[in-house]
Amino acid sequence: MSVLIEFRHLKYILAVAETGNFTRAAERLFLAQPSLSAQIKDLEDTLGFPIFLRDRTGVYCTPAGEMIVSYAESALAEQTETVKAARAIYRGEIPILRLGFSCFVQPELLQSFRDAYARLFPDCQMQLSSGNHSHILHRLEEKSLDGALLPMPITGDDWVFEQIACSPLVVCMRTDDPLAEEIEIQPAELTERLTIFRDPEMHPAAHARLMNMLSEVKILPKVSSLAATPADIQFMVQAGCGLALMDQRTVLYPGLTGRPIAGIRWTVDTAFVHHNNAEHLALPILVRYLRKLGNGKPLKRPARRKHVKGLQLELLA
Amino acid sequence: MSVLIEFRHLKYILAVAETGNFTRAAERLFLAQPSLSAQIKDLEDTLGFPIFLRDRTGVYCTPAGEMIVSYAESALAEQTETVKAARAIYRGEIPILRLGFSCFVQPELLQSFRDAYARLFPDCQMQLSSGNHSHILHRLEEKSLDGALLPMPITGDDWVFEQIACSPLVVCMRTDDPLAEEIEIQPAELTERLTIFRDPEMHPAAHARLMNMLSEVKILPKVSSLAATPADIQFMVQAGCGLALMDQRTVLYPGLTGRPIAGIRWTVDTAFVHHNNAEHLALPILVRYLRKLGNGKPLKRPARRKHVKGLQLELLA
DNA sequence: GGTTGCCATAGATAGGAAGTATTGGACGAT
DNA sequence: ATCGTCCAATACTTCCTATCTATGGCAACC
Incomplete structure (x- = not known):
């Protein structure tokens, strides 16, 4: 199946949904109004259902449209976040990840977490600290650690965790x-x-x-x-x-x-945890990746045979 | 900022990453090899960093490329899932959501969950059942409920939950x-x-x-x-x-x-829970939405003033 | 009845995505 | 060495389509 929607469409949809008005949405997008109308109409045709209801009193979402609009918001945010992280990797600007772990976490599990991190953030450093559960949580709170592997349950608000x-x-x-x-x-x-x-x-x-x-x-x-x-x-x-x-x-x-x-x-049960307002660039992407590993099937791509750093390669060349 | 990547690019990237070969990826995409090469090169230029390393022995990801490839997988899957759900809404094919809740869940919380569901799945029905924690979990297991609002902690494997x-x-x-x-x-x-x-x-x-x-x-x-x-x-x-x-x-x-x-x-703490292999179409999208509500700021879009059903409207017109 | 606001339609145009043909570089076999 | 193979890049053309401008239609408001 081919791609039905492009990111361009998502941006347009969002502008229309937020302004409730094709004309103003087009202005915001630095686009002529007919171009915007045409794009949305094309998309609606290929999708097979209307996203917006045009009405004399304004433009409203259809039920199915609400879902697409809500998707547009998160998909665009996710793209921005990912590109930012990828660029940081390329520039070698990912700070070292300070990972805590409880001594009750199995070494193989720790290793597979390290592998996952290395796959997502190759050539990025990780600093390990072990300790007991409460101690590690405390260090996450005071931001002397970025994330941790801990046995569940993890109680309290302001933690983001993903069971692994x-x-x-x-x-x-x-x-x-x-x-x-x-x-x-x-x-x-x-x-x-x-x-x-x-x-x-x-x-x-x-x-x-x-x-x-x-x-x-x-x-x-x-x-x-x-x-x-x-x-x-x-x-x-x-x-x-x-x-x-x-x-x-x-x-x-x-x-x-x-x-x-x-x-x-x-x-x-073991989970990867980080504090609500920890700011390490890798955290949101790491959690998304772990979630995917958990729900989905394993990735089936050829492994990298060579280990080459993006930026460094250019500098050496 | 404008959109850097389009879904088309993600599809191309994925094909190259999976085949490790531009020529074969192009075949799989029913595309000429130079077209594929050009698209990827353009993308790399706008992103500002290389995604692939072309090498005599094959094509490999750069570190930053790994991140983009991993993102491509999930973003494409998510789009497919969303379009499927939106289409089901349009056709009125979303089955009733059988929601359990513990009597210790606050009524306003239940209501705001219902609101969230109504926003995502307008005109879709919800059937409520209350009961105590263990009872509800049991009903989720035997699939006589699709999801539930329960106080944490929720112990055990094979639950997907999102604190709300x-x-x-x-x-x-x-x-x-x-x-x-x-x-x-x-x-x-x-x-x-x-x-x-x-x-x-x-x-x-x-x-x-x-x-x-x-x-x-x-x-x-x-x-x-x-x-x-x-x-x-x-x-x-x-x-x-x-x-x-x-x-x-x-x-x-x-x-x-x-x-x-x-x-x-x-x-x-209260969470929305569903069983690992529950198959109600709304569940993955609902969890994603609740997660977004939790992490992000509230949505600032004009409310729908009219309540119109997509399909029914056409049939009546 | 004129004006305004707003979306849709019509037709023209330019940008760019895709195609064909070819080059260039790296191996491997003879 | 030399030829053949494999594969990505380049050069150039074609064609699609996203965009533009101009205009039409429709309802609401003076």
Whole structure:
């Protein structure tokens, strides 16, 4: 199917919708009124439905027209934003992206985020800082970080986030544990034995949610060991302090293994977050890209075989 | 500023990026190769930076080009989607939107959502169902609802949601309560007196989060009365069962009033949710629109003074 | 009944998108 | 080396169409 609408049309439509008047819209566009009328009419013909109703009292949108007008606004804004970012890339003006991440975010996930960033913003630098959930959020607030990868939930207003991963929770145990013989663990078998948890202070909302989910399936956890990192949790399991819940994708120490809980499909969700009024040029485009990756199918384009910088190439030539 | 890129360019760019070859891209576009080359070159000139690197071994994207290519994909897809939806509106083929909402969602919020929907999909019907959080989510899952307005947090994978409101929590009390004399309530004054809560079963995750937030500020609530609706909560406060937390925007019964808690800025967040693979045509466009409303400034276009249906008008004329 | 405001139509024109033919550069095979 | 192949760029022509000016039609307002 060919392109029905051009950006030119969107600009014209918007001018007409905003002025409610072909003549004034044409003036604003530095265009003769008949040219504008003709363009809109052509477009309406190819689309197969009218966008505007011309009426003695003025020009109004049809229902379908409202949708096109609303689309025109965002499509034009998006184009401007994209061109600005692309130009900044070309000029090497993208500032370093200061990315925070919780130590509970899987390394492969961090890497695939870095890959996505590198695909969108090649040759742009990224500075990593790890920390616990609340700490990272605080640094985002005070703008010493531009964005972060954090486990959900992310509570509070003034955050923009986009979920980028979701992975099952499993019970982490020693391989010599009797439960390791089973393929799935029954919830009842966990009561009393599930004792190792992430320190609630690291991420209060996630802890609360977990406790609640556990009580819903009648697992009564005995919170006795608190850990600040996944490595510490593994150490505690290894040391025999009890069982813990873990992201299935965690690479476990030798001597440890993971088992799903029967009938339960809890997940660890990770999101890319940035503050509402953070101003790093890459953020809106990054979020849009991550959203596309999440909803759509993977991109099927030939990979770049050569790695060449746009501007630098010219300067060296 | 004028339009730099046209959709035609995006289509061309995409073809070149996907084939990695101007000649084959031109074939795919039913275009002569020099025409394609010229168009891309023109675009690169107006943009001010190269999109592709022509190389003996093939054609590759520059860094800035990668961004444009990625944009081209989504922009073209979005246009197609929008035109499809607009055409469906014109033909009156938009099915009724079955919207669920929690009874804890404010009526004005529901109304402004209905307004937004009416603006995007004029003359399209909406069917409302209220219920509690878990119930609504379940109905979304089994596809007896298309979308819903629910208080956050919304846990679990396979939901698409967009936060649409955020409003402060206040303490709800009788106007003859001694605390009503104060402008702000101190957290310590709430211990023992905060006793009325939403039934945890209505929304387990929200209850858990609230309990956690309370304990963080050393308020130890005594959960003694459980209500299924805001009206029930108000009744209980009126009956003297204790104090409750409420959305500040709730229209209170006579004899009741709300007061903020000193030093605390908790909020009630509401989101529009739909299931990952719900197929109602309006959903992706609705989410995009809500997102725009949230991030951007309000639209400043003359309102439609007349309410006319596109198709019907022609048929009647 | 004249004037004004506004959109549509008619016809002319110029700009530019697309086409054809050709050149030039880089490999690879003989 | 030399020829053949592949591929993008250049040169030049053609034709479409976006734009222009001028005008017509229609309703509303003095």
